[in-house]
Amino acid sequence: MALRFYNTLTQSVDAFVPADGRTVRMYTCGPTVYNYVHIGNLRTFTFQDLLRRWLAARGLVLDHVMNITDVDDKIIRKAMEQGKTITEYTAAYEKAFLEDAATLRLQRPERLVRATEHIPAMVDIIEGLKQRGLTYESEGSTYYRISRFPEYGKLSRIDVGGMRAGARVDVDEYDKDNARDFVLWKARKDDEPYWDTALGAGRPGWHIECSAMAMQYLGSTLDIHAGGIDLTFPHHENEIAQSEGLTGQPFARFWMHSEHLIIDQTKMSKSLGNIYTLRDLLAMGYTPEAIRYLLASVPYRKKLNFTLDALAAASASIDRLRSFKLRLETDRLPDSTQAGLLERTAEALRQFEEALDDDLNTAEALGAVFELVRDANTGMDAGELGRGNAGPLAEFLARFDAIFDVLRPTVAEGAISDAEVDALIAERTQAKRSRDFQRADAIRAGLLEKGVVLEDTKDGVRWKRK
RNA sequence: GGCGCGGUAGCCAAGUGGUAAGGCAGAGGUCUGCAAAACCUUUAUUCACCGGUUCGAAUCCGGUCCGCGCCUCCA
Numbered sequence: 001m002a003l004r005f006y007n008t009l010t011q012s013v014d015a016f017v018p019a020d021g022r023t024v025r026m027y028t029c030g031p032t033v034y035n036y037v038h039i040g041n042l043r044t045f046t047f048q049d050l051l052r053r054w055l056a057a058r059g060l061v062l063d064h065v066m067n068i069t070d071v072d073d074k075i076i077r078k079a080m081e082q083g084k085t086i087t088e089y090t091a092a093y094e095k096a097f098l099e100d101a102a103t104l105r106l107q108r109p110e111r112l113v114r115a116t117e118h119i120p121a122m123v124d125i126i127e128g129l130k131q132r133g134l135t136y137e138s139e140g141s142t143y144y145r146i147s148r149f150p151e152y153g154k155l156s157r158i159d160v161g162g163m164r165a166g167a168r169v170d171v172d173e174y175d176k177d178n179a180r181d182f183v184l185w186k187a188r189k190d191d192e193p194y195w196d197t198a199l200g201a202g203r204p205g206w207h208i209e210c211s212a213m214a215m216q217y218l219g220s221t222l223d224i225h226a227g228g229i230d231l232t233f234p235h236h237e238n239e240i241a242q243s244e245g246l247t248g249q250p251f252a253r254f255w256m257h258s259e260h261l262i263i264d265q266t267k268m269s270k271s272l273g274n275i276y277t278l279r280d281l282l283a284m285g286y287t288p289e290a291i292r293y294l295l296a297s298v299p300y301r302k303k304l305n306f307t308l309d310a311l312a313a314a315s316a317s318i319d320r321l322r323s324f325k326l327r328l329e330t331d332r333l334p335d336s337t338q339a340g341l342l343e344r345t346a347e348a349l350r351q352f353e354e355a356l357d358d359d360l361n362t363a364e365a366l367g368a369v370f371e372l373v374r375d376a377n378t379g380m381d382a383g384e385l386g387r388g389n390a391g392p393l394a395e396f397l398a399r400f401d402a403i404f405d406v407l408r409p410t411v412a413e414g415a416i417s418d419a420e421v422d423a424l425i426a427e428r429t430q431a432k433r434s435r436d437f438q439r440a441d442a443i444r445a446g447l448l449e450k451g452v453v454l455e456d457t458k459d460g461v462r463w464k465r466k
Numbered sequence: 467g468g469c470g471c472g473g474u475a476g477c478c479a480a481g482u483g484g485u486a487a488g489g490c491a492g493a494g495g496u497c498u499g500c501a502a503a504a505c506c507u508u509u510a511u512u513c514a515c516c517g518g519u520u521c522g523a524a525u526c527c528g529g530u531c532c533g534c535g536c537c538u539c540c541a
Contacts, residue, residue: 029541032540037541041540042541044541045541047541073539074539156469156470156536156537157469158469206539228541229471229535229541230535230536230539230540230541231540231541232536233537234536234538257541258541259471259535260534260535260541261541262535265534266533267534294478297478297489298479299480301471302471302472303471303472303533303535305477305478307477307478309477309478309490310477310478310490313477313478313489313490313491314489314490316489316490317490319503320489320490323503323504324503324504327503327504355480361480363478363479363487363488363489364479364488366479367479367480367488367489368488369488370487370488370489371487371488374488374505377503377504377505378504378505378506380505381497381506435499437499440499440500441499441500444500444502453502453503454501455501455502455503456499456500456501456502457503
């Protein structure tokens with residue numbers, strides 16, 4: 001079956017083809033850079049990365065825009081507390097975010113755009129909405145009147161409280177009947193940062209930046225709009241109201257929302273002190289690949305129960321895959337081809353692809369990978385796996401790793417070099433020849449302390465980084 | 467209260483009508499100077515619970531219990 005995704009808008013799994021058949025116009029809600037991103041944020045970004053990679057693997061061209069929210073209440077408050085401008089304040093966290101993303105091997109979107117650099121585009125949209133009678137002003141701020149947008153609530157299926165399309169709203173009852181109206185432009189307040197615009201001095205509301213940047217770069221209808229599930233309401237609902245209110249066109253064809261990550265079966269919260277940043281986990285000694293693997297291994301629409309045990313298990317799973325790859329590359333294989341295994345490899349690839357086509361079912365895809373690894377290992381143990389099998393197997397691993405990207409170890413700064421490892425292995429081999437097992441074992445133990453694991457095989461010594 | 471998601475072995479988790487994938491952990495074995503890696507055997511007669519539909523249900527329907535998210539800023 002073809003590529004298909006769950007679409008929040010239709011509440012069903014629908015076949016996905018970009019509108020023009022080739023280029024995926026995708027917008028994802030990026031971070032608000034007021035702090036380090038935490039592991040929950042990273043789950044969402046990892047999902048988006050997997051989505052990107054799978055779309056590309058399926059031959060589609062990506063035009064992916066991710067925003068960076070660099071102006072909002074929290075940013076303003078914190079910047080003011082520290083006596084900094086908001087740009088000074090956000091620059092450090094934006095840099096940290098990009099570093100964290102790179103550490104987790106998240107591909108850079110085609111465009112990474114900042115809210116503060118798109119104020120004019122936001123003002124244009126608000127002016128357009130104003131002309132269409134979808135807004136009203138109050139004390140210098142501009143609001144969206146959702147009662148004028150009959151489809152309000154269609155994404156989140158929120159109950160807008162008996163409001164009828166086209167119903168007249170008594171201005172006096174404004175507060176009650178329009179509780180869900182939201183601000184498009186906030187009037188300048190005290191000494192907070194502001195922009196002088198046709199809407200008056202002020203700053204944008206949160207939702208408008210996404211409508212503005214998405215449409216500026218990708219046009220009025222996106223193929224995919226993705227984000228965390230909590231953004232469904234009100235953020236994405238409001239984006240729809242803003243964008244469709246202006247253009248009359250569907251804003252996004254597919255809405256994809258990733259479920260939350262929970263820690264030890266409970267919600268992350270400051271009071272429980274269970275919020276991890278990537279930096280926290282790395283400091284505890286976990287590898288970026290293990291973190292990436294764990295985040296990727298649970299399908300994105302399922303809550304992911306993040307535990308340190310699961311992280312350790314992820315690490316062990318990666319070791320198994322790496323051992324297999326190393327073995328495939330170093331074992332002396334017979335000059336033959338085992339037909340059955342060739343077919344198994346092709347079958348595993350089909351299963352892998354079918355699983356990811358099916359709304360990115362990463363758990364099922366991994367199942368296909370491990371089953372093949374077991375069968376191939378068995379084949380090597382039996383001496384039946386030949387050189388003709390190695391190529392397709394290596395190709396399979398490459399296809400797997402093009403999505404999961406966990407086989408390459410992250411080599412820490414100051415780590416022992418390959419040359420040093422090779423020299424020590426040569427010394428150990430000498431020691432073994434002269435039956436000096438004590439010396440040999442000492443070298444092996446020393447290397448293990450430096451994160452290098454040795455394996456003696458009938459075809460010689462091989463090693464890998466842990 | 468409204469809307470939505472979920473409860474599958476010690477842990478993570480796939481499976482949406484045909485008789486329980488996969489990973490981790492555990493036990494035993496093979497191999498090995500010792501390890502490591504790998505392989506083999508083993509670990510859920512059962513899928514929160516109770517009814518129902520069906521030749522047949524983890525999968526469909528009804529009900530109950532439990533956990534979680536959104537409805538206010540939130541990935």
